[in-house]
Amino acid sequence: MTMVSLTTLFFSSHVLLLLITQSLAQPDLAGHFCFNGKGNYTTNSTYQTNLDTLLSSLVSTNGNGYGFYNSSYAENSTNQVYATGLCRGDVVADTCRSCLKNSSLELRKLCPNQKEALGFYDTCMLRYSNRSLYGLMEDYPPFTFVSTRNLSSSEVEKFFEDLGNLFRRLSSEAAAGGSLRKFAANNTTSGFKTIYALAQCTPDLSEELCTDCLAGAYGDIPTNSYGKDGARIVKPSCNIRYEISPFYDLENVAPLPSSPPISAPSPSTNTTNSEGPQKSNKSRTIILVVVAVTVSLVLIVCICIYLRVRKTKKNLDQNKLPGAEDADEIRSAESLQFDFGTIRVATDDFSEANKLGQGGFGSVYRGKLSDGEEIAVKRLSMDSGQGDSEFKNEVLLVARLQHRNLVRLLGFCLQGNERLLVYEFVPNSSLDHIIFDPIKRAQLDWDKRYKIIEGIARGLLYLHEDSRLRIIHRDLKASNILIDAELNSKISDFGMARLFVLDETQGNTSRIVGTYGYMAPEYAMHGHFSVKSDVYSFGVLILEIISGQKNSCFRQGENMEDLPSYAWKSWREGTTSNLIDPTLxxxxxxxxxxxIHIGLLCVQENIADRPTMTSVILMLNSHSLSLPVPSEPAFFMHSSVGSDLSLGWESSSGVTASKSNFVSVKVPENEAALISEVYPR
Structure with missing residues (x-):
């Protein structure tokens, strides 16, 4: 063999070895997302130069020492680029930096010329954009990784109960972690298994935003991995993970700096008073008097200020809900607030052609922003009856909710008398436009209907159990269930929702709001509402989805009666198949x-007999689980009036109805039902 051929062979082998080494050093990203709608940059442009400069220096100069990197760069103050990097809390510094470097190389290959992109490995995540990312809680896009191993049916319920308790502890610990690191990991025993889990947020989030992000991530677990022994949910601002084998090393978690101890005052040096003890005593007396008078004046001023602030706050908080923030905090949320002119242009000045429908508190319009994103705008009417408290309620409530089965609030607008809510656009409209339309209904096979039912159940489970506050929707009905392009159901319209702290289970109201046919008896008659009120509404929805008919206009031959009553009688007589939509x-x-059996359990009169949404999910997913025998539903309604009626009631007991809508309810002896006026919705 000649020297040339030997040299060539050596060089080729060296190149091959180098390529293999680089391939091993830079594995494929576990997940990535290119934000195509956020704009592109041209090759060799100023933006690309700034991006390259920023990413090359990010891990060397901009870390906080605990796995979080945040920086921006702009040459000559143009085409500014922002980037953040986050490493798992138990990853050592060298591994963290290496992971982020690999991420920056791979992400630019996978998202060429994209101004905004996100990518992550098992131990780190990197984001860059042409907008500031710092302090924003963002949950889109979510990534889900699910174990292929199934739990046995006997251990599923206990496993997820223990997992939920563990994640609640980890969420609280991570959210309270401070501005350097928001990370928590631990394990718990469930039966014969040990569950290992972690929760982490980017430390630029507030404690509240971190809690909300983790709650949203945990809310996705039942949707994607119920019955599996492991899962990982990754979102731009937070991530969670659980497995039945250890995957983290808490010995590598660097301790956070403790607060410096308060040093005790050094003993004063003994000195001789040249003026003698008498003058020293006089000086001391004068000082004490001055200090006492000053403290008294300051105390009086503070008391006056406190009383004034307390009175003002009391006036402002008359309609404030648990966990809600002041309206000024809404206006300060710049990332959520839209300019009225922007919305007017997006909706073509709220043209009739863009009108999607009329709700109880105003109209809904379709719109398109300048970047091409489609939106749905709810324009609240000034005479709708929804005051500032209801508007504040819906904004604060929906902005905190993050779950795939809840409609996503993109922002709001407050300008003069105009109050607008900007939502994600859901292309298939609401469930009532599909399930009650004989043509569209025929296109929904059972798998699609089951998916819709399950999605509503998971959204309610999140509201009742997994969100930071327990939330009662109070107006769950077919027109408030939106259906997206993949037939995922999304619960919407939170204007009537009520918030509870987690240890509260029920409430009372003197104003009944909701829709006939979906309202639980204890709520319609006495104003008592709880999570079981929503369960009742969910049961009605199940029966409507299966039958394809409205509850209040259910027709069987020449007879008209309410759907739950007919379903229960059919179930009791063994003719339940008569309830099923003929197109199914x-x-x-x-x-x-x-x-149908589950739906009947949900609409039982006795609150205690109705299942919780946790039990409903188990019933839907475990066919081996035996179901209890349902009892008779509460309401027996006979009406030709549509179910879309919102009720207003100011008495201490009873229900409201119009003269053409007669309602027969079980009423305790000597207790009459009060008939008042009805408000069309």
């Missing part, structure tokens, strides 16, 4: 019958 020709009849 496929699907498991056993599964359909089981769903």
């Amino acid at each position: 020709t496929n699907g498991s009849r056993t599964e359909i019958m089981r769903c």
Whole structure:
């Protein structure tokens, strides 16, 4: 073999070895997302130069020492680029920096010329954009990784109960972690298994935003991995993970700096008073008198200020809900606030052609922002009856909720008398436009209907159990369920919702709001509401989805009666199949019958007999779980009036109805139902 060929062979081998080494050093990202709608940059442009400069220096100069990197760069103050990097809390510094470097190389290859992108490995995550990312809680896009191993049916309920308790502790610990690191990991025993889990947020988030982000991530677990022994949910601002084998090393978690101890005052040096003890005593007396008078004056001023602030706050908080913030905090949320002119242009000045529908508190319009994103704008009417408290309620409530089965609030607008809510656009409209339309309904096979039912259940479970506050929707109905392009159901319209702290279970009201046919009896008659009130509404929805008919206009031959009553009588007489929509020709009849059974359990009169949404999810997912026998539903309604009626009631007991809508309810002896006026919705 010649020298040339030997040299060539050596060089080729060296190149091959180098390529293999680089490939091993830079594995594929576990996940990435290119924000195509956020704009592109041209090759060799100033933006690309700034991006390259920023990413090359990010890990060397901009870390906080605990795995978080944040920086921006702009040459000559143009085309500014922002980037953040986050490493898992138990990852050592060298591994962290290496991971972020690999991320920056791979992400630019996968998202060429994209101004905004996100990518992550098992131990780190990197984001860059042409907008500031610092302090923003963002949950889109979510990434989900699910174990392929199933838990046995006997251990599922206990496993997820223990997992929920563990994640609540980890969420609180991570959120309270301070501005350097928001990370928590631990384990718990469930039966014969040990569950290992972690929760982490970017430390630039406030404690509240971190809590909300982790709650949203945990809310996705039942949707994607119920019955599995492990899962990982990654969002731009937070991530969670659980497995039945250890995957973290808490020995590598660097301790956070403790607050410096308060040093004791050094003993004063003994000196001789040249003026003698008498003058010293006089000086001391004068000083004490001056100090006492000053302290008294300051105390009086503070008391006056406190009383004034307390009175003002009391006036402002007359309609404030638990966990709500002051309206000024809404206006300060620049990332959520839209300019009225922007919304007017997006909706073509609220043209009739863009009008999607009319709700109880105003109209909803379709719009398109300048970047091409489609939106739905709820324009509240000035005579709608929804005051500032209801508007504040919906904004504060929906902005905190992060779950795939809840409609996503993009922002709001407050300008003069105009109050607008900007939501994600959901292309398939609301469930009532599909399930009650004979043509569209025929296109929904059983698998699609089951997916809608399950999605509503998971959204309610998040509201009742997994969000930071317990939330009662109070107006769950077909028109408030939106259906997206993938037929995922999204609960919407939170104007009537009520918030509870987690240890509260029920409430009372002197103003009944909601829709006939969906309202639980204890709420319609006495103003008592709880999570079981929503469960009742959910049961009605199940029966409507299966039958394809409205509850208040259910027709069987020449007879008209309410749907739950007919379903219960059919179930008792063994003719439940008569309830099934005739267009529903496929699907498991056993599964359909089981769903009817679950719906009947939800609409029982006795609150204690109705299942919780946790139990409903178990019933839907475990066909081996035996179901209790349902009792008779509470309401027996006979009406030709549509179900879309919102009620207003100011008495201490009873229900409201119009003269054409007669309602027969079980009323305790000597207790009459009060008939008042009805407000069309």
